[in-house]
Amino acid sequence: xxxxxxxxxxxxxxxxxxxxxxxxxxxxxxxxxxxxxxxxxxxxxxxxxxxxxxxxxxxxxxxxxxxxxxxxxxxxxxxxxxxxxxxxxxxxxxxxxxxxxxxxxxxxxxxxxxxxxxxxxxxxxxxxxxxxxxxxxxxxxxxxxxxxxxxxxxxxxxxxxxxxxxxxxxxxxxxxxxxxxxxxxxxxxxxxxxxxxxxxxxxxxxxxxxxxxxxxxxxxxxxxxxxxxxxxxxxxxxxxxxxxxxxxxxxxxxxxxxxxxxxxxxxxxxxxxxxxxxxxxxxxxxxxxxxxxxxxxxxxxxxxxxxxxxxxxxxxxxxxxxxxxxxxxxxxxxxxxxxxxxxxxxxxxxxxxxxxxxxxxxxxxxxxxxxxxxxxx
Amino acid sequence: xxxxxxxxxxxxxxxxxxxxxxxxxxxxxxxxxxxxxxxxxxxxxxxxxxxxxxxxxxxxxxxxxxxxxxxxxxxxxxxxxxxxxxxxxxxxxxxxxxxxxxxxxxxxxxxxxxxxxxxxxxxxxxxxxxxxxxxxxxxxxxxxxxxxxxxxxxxxxxxxxxxxxxxxxxxxxxxxxxxxxxxxxxxxxxxxxxxxxxxxxxxxxxxxxxxxxxxxxxxxxxxxxxxxxxxxxxxxxxxxxxxxxxxxxxxxxxxxxxxxxxxxxxxxxxxxxxxxxxxxxxxxxxxxxxxxxxxxxxxxxxxxxxxxxxxxxxxxxxxxxxxxxxxxxxxxxxxxxxxxxxxxx
Numbered sequence: 001x002x003x004x005x006x007x008x009x010x011x012x013x014x015x016x017x018x019x020x021x022x023x024x025x026x027x028x029x030x031x032x033x034x035x036x037x038x039x040x041x042x043x044x045x046x047x048x049x050x051x052x053x054x055x056x057x058x059x060x061x062x063x064x065x066x067x068x069x070x071x072x073x074x075x076x077x078x079x080x081x082x083x084x085x086x087x088x089x090x091x092x093x094x095x096x097x098x099x100x101x102x103x104x105x106x107x108x109x110x111x112x113x114x115x116x117x118x119x120x121x122x123x124x125x126x127x128x129x130x131x132x133x134x135x136x137x138x139x140x141x142x143x144x145x146x147x148x149x150x151x152x153x154x155x156x157x158x159x160x161x162x163x164x165x166x167x168x169x170x171x172x173x174x175x176x177x178x179x180x181x182x183x184x185x186x187x188x189x190x191x192x193x194x195x196x197x198x199x200x201x202x203x204x205x206x207x208x209x210x211x212x213x214x215x216x217x218x219x220x221x222x223x224x225x226x227x228x229x230x231x232x233x234x235x236x237x238x239x240x241x242x243x244x245x246x247x248x249x250x251x252x253x254x255x256x257x258x259x260x261x262x263x264x265x266x267x268x269x270x271x272x273x274x275x276x277x278x279x280x281x282x283x284x285x286x287x288x289x290x291x292x293x294x295x296x297x298x299x300x301x302x303x304x305x306x307x308x309x310x311x312x313x314x315x316x317x318x319x320x321x322x323x324x325x326x327x328x329x330x331x332x333x334x335x336x337x338x339x340x341x342x343x344x345x346x347x348x349x350x351x352x353x354x355x356x357x358x359x360x361x362x363x364x365x366x367x368x369x370x371x372x373x374x375x376x377x
Numbered sequence: 378x379x380x381x382x383x384x385x386x387x388x389x390x391x392x393x394x395x396x397x398x399x400x401x402x403x404x405x406x407x408x409x410x411x412x413x414x415x416x417x418x419x420x421x422x423x424x425x426x427x428x429x430x431x432x433x434x435x436x437x438x439x440x441x442x443x444x445x446x447x448x449x450x451x452x453x454x455x456x457x458x459x460x461x462x463x464x465x466x467x468x469x470x471x472x473x474x475x476x477x478x479x480x481x482x483x484x485x486x487x488x489x490x491x492x493x494x495x496x497x498x499x500x501x502x503x504x505x506x507x508x509x510x511x512x513x514x515x516x517x518x519x520x521x522x523x524x525x526x527x528x529x530x531x532x533x534x535x536x537x538x539x540x541x542x543x544x545x546x547x548x549x550x551x552x553x554x555x556x557x558x559x560x561x562x563x564x565x566x567x568x569x570x571x572x573x574x575x576x577x578x579x580x581x582x583x584x585x586x587x588x589x590x591x592x593x594x595x596x597x598x599x600x601x602x603x604x605x606x607x608x609x610x611x612x613x614x615x616x617x618x619x620x621x622x623x624x625x626x627x628x629x630x631x632x633x634x635x636x637x638x639x640x641x642x643x644x645x646x647x648x649x650x651x652x653x654x655x656x657x658x659x660x661x662x663x664x665x666x667x668x669x670x671x672x673x674x675x676x677x678x679x680x681x682x683x684x685x686x687x688x689x690x691x692x693x694x695x696x697x698x699x700x701x702x703x704x705x706x707x708x709x710x711x712x713x714x715x716x717x718x719x720x721x722x
Contacts, residue, residue: 169596182593186538209597211611236591236599241534244521245561247588259563 028333033314035325039111041314045307046107052304053100055297059137060093062290069286073279075180078157081150085287088140089294095133096301102126103308110315113324120319123312130305137298144287151283155276159193166235167206182237188282190275191238196252198274203228204235234270243268306332379683385666387677393666394462397659401456404656405449407649412445414642421638427532428631429510437499440492441642448653451485454478455660462663465676475664482657489650496643500636507628511545518587519558534589540634542627543590548604550626555580556587586622595620658684 033041067086070077106123109115162181168174185191192198210217210229220229232253239247248269251257310330317328333340385393419438426433458475461467514533517526537543544550562569562581573579584605591599600621603609666682685692 175596178596179593186593205598206596209611236588236601237593239588241531241538241589244527244530244558246557249588259561259566 028331028336030329030331031310032327033310033330034327038311038314038318038328041307041311042107042110045304045311046104048300048304048307049100049104049107052297052300053097053104055300056093056096056100058093059096059294059297060090062293063087063089063091063093066286066290070283073184075177076158076162076184076275076279077151077154078161079150079154081154082147082283085140085144085147088136088143089290092133092136092140096297099126099130099133099301100304103304106308107311110311113315113318116315117319119312120316127305127309130301134298134301134305137294137301141291141294141298144291148280148284152276152280155279156193159275160198163193163198163202163204166202166204169206170208182235184275185235185237185271188273188275188278189240189271190273190278191234191271192274193276194274195272196234196238196270199234199238200230200232203230205229205231238270240268240271245269379681380685380688382681382683383662383666385662385680385682390663390666390680391463393659394459394663397656397663398456398459400652400656400659401452401459404452404649404652405456407652408445408448408452410445411448411646411649412442414645415439415441415443415445418638418642421635425532425536425631427510427529428514428536429506430513432510433506434499434502437492437495437639440495441646444489444492444646447485448489448649451482452653452656455482455656458660459663462667465667468667472668475660479657479661479664482653482660486650486653486657489646489653493643493646493650496639496646499639500632503635504628504632507631508545511628511631512550515545515550515554515556518554518556521558522560534587536631537587537589537623537627540627540630541592541623542625542630543586543623544626545628546626547624548586548590548622551586551590552582552584555582557581557583590622592620592623595622597621 063086066089067083070083070086074080106119109119162177162184165171165174165177166181167178169178207229212218212221217229220231221227224230231250233250234252236247236249239249248258248261248266252270253263255262309332313332313334314328314330318324318326335343415438418441419435422429422433422435422438455478458468458471458478461471514529517523517529518533519530520526521530559581564570564573569581572581572583576582583602585602586604588599588601591601600610600613600618604622605615607614661684662682665686666680669680669682670676670678687695
């Protein structure tokens with residue numbers, strides 16, 4: 001028992017000491033760079049930055065395409081939450097074009113030691129900014145999956161309203177709902193919100209076209225509390241062209257109303273799918289296709305940033321030296337992760353203190369003359 | 378006197394060759410474009426071949442595909458010639474075939490013009506084919522259980538939805554045929570028996586249309602049955618009702634669709650023809666400028682370039698004379714042979 005405890009303590013101690021050693025001391029991921037390797041890195045990186053520029057432009061184009069597709073069906077969507085995904089893609093695409101142009105310029109200048117020093121102050125904030133922008137790509141990808149329930153909910157409400165206002169072709173603001181829903185059902189080969197029975201619960205025939213003197217209409221209107229004309233029929237846009245028989249739209253649940261018809265077994269007469277499911281699977285399919293492209297762009301961009309960091313640190317060893325062809329070291333972080341974080345914290349504190357002191361010194365001149373005045377008086 | 382003579386020094390020759398090489402690249406892309414247009418047209422015709430009775434002529438798209446491929450090949454050769462013309466050692470091997478190549482290009486340009494004309498003219502036979510095909514298609518609408526015709530209903534429905542049309546000339550064509558299959562008619566009911574006995578052929582005719590004729594822009598739910606009967610529907614007058622079903626006939630819709638496509642392709646082919654004529658003239662200048670060097674050993678000497686060595690009239694008379702001489706030459710040969718045969722026997 002005590003030997004196991006001793007072993008466990010030992011293991012724990014050794015692991016923590018290794019981690020402590022790794023994080024607190026030394027530089028992070030050091031690589032030696034002779035002159036030729038530096039030149040080759042700069043050249044390869046310059047080429048890669050051109051590729052990444054095109055990749056960024058493609059990401060922007062993908063964002064525009066996705067936004068257009070979402071906008072086309074915006075009439076049946078209740079909320080615009082899902083639009084954050086194409087917006088992010090567009091913003092990151094544009095920003096990465098700029099980032100890659102800068103990276104290319106830095107690479108070009110790195111081969112000439114006289115022109116490289118002017119980038120010294122510019123590069124650290126540039127790296128922070130670029131890493132942040134590139135990580136937004138991952139955020140966009142995660143959001144595209146995480147917002148699926150929100151999209152489904154938005155479509156549910158949007159379609160419900162669309163079906164409710166189907167008959168209001170004379171009400172301004174809603175007069176195109178009928179055409180929108182009809183075209184949607186034809187294009188996506190779907191019927192209703194969840195399925196075709198959604199049409200049974202709504203009055204989709206306008207009262208302008210109902211003969212209120214006829215017995216049939218009066219019976220139907222009286223049969224429910226709200227006085228709506230409900231029927232077991234669907235609009236023509238639910239009809240499936242693949243059906244072998246001419247479309248049956250009305251009296252769908254009444255087997256005796258049609259010759260040789262049984263609604264329980266009739267499969268092809270109307271579209272079986274609900275429009276909500278059809279639209280969700282369409283958009284999810286789009287995003288699943290876009291996903292790998294965005295991931296590729298992200299990996300490319302991160303590769304460029306890491307390589308650029310190595311190039312920068314390798315070049316810093318060359319600046320000021322007379323012999324340009326010496327071997328230098330490149331690293332990602334000068335000190336370990338922990339130390340760098342502490343340093344950044346100190347720097348930020350100093351900046352804040354400086355800002356506070358600046359405020360204090362602005363207020364004190366105002367109090368001093370008052371103190372002086374009573375002395376002289 | 379030569380046609381459009383131009384003086385060339387080395388710089389001008391090099392510039393001409395470089396520009397011509399670039400233009401040949403554009404011409405190759407234009408050739409690819411013509412090829413893809415032909416392919417696209419062929420696929421579109423195939424997609425609706427059921428509506429044309431499987432009888433449509435694929436002549437024009439096939440010609441377009443062939444012309445596109447030929448253009449790519451000729452332009453690639455022309456580009457190589459231009460590239461080599463800057464180096465006098467490489468150009469020597471092309472010198473002998475350059476004249477026949479240019480004559481080939483001339484014939485090819487004629488072929489392009491003929492192709493463009495055919496694109497514009499194909500509209501007329503297409504109209505006849507479509508009229509026949511649609512009429513037969515509508516006849517087989519109800520035969521969803523007959524193998525070979527079971528997809529006609531779906532094809533027609535999808536076509537009417539996509540092209541926003543109804544029937545052959547208009548929606549009344551549906552009144553003259555039975556489009557509801559007998560399998561779904563209750564022959565014991567009075568209504569069915571009346572309709573069948575009302576015409577000679579015993580067909581179930583009615584004043585109704587399939588659902589695919591419905592116009593989604595209509596403010597009221599679609600009226601498909603009893604279209605000409607005003608009293609069957611509340612607040613309905615079929616003379617003034619405009620938006621209920623599509624007014625256009627499918628033949629008109631399809632002809633204008635294919636006609637528009639063919640006009641676009643025809644115009645594109647004409648533009649490609651102009652480009653080809655330009656590169657052909659450029660190549661002729663390259664050819665003549667390199668063969669009239671003042672000092673053949675010195676590549677930097679001046680030269681002259683032209684399109685035709687003599688004027689158009691003189692060139693034409695020369696060609697006629699050549700052809701006559703060739704014809705006479707054959708005759709003389711034949712007479713000599715006959716004489717030889719006569720003397721031998």
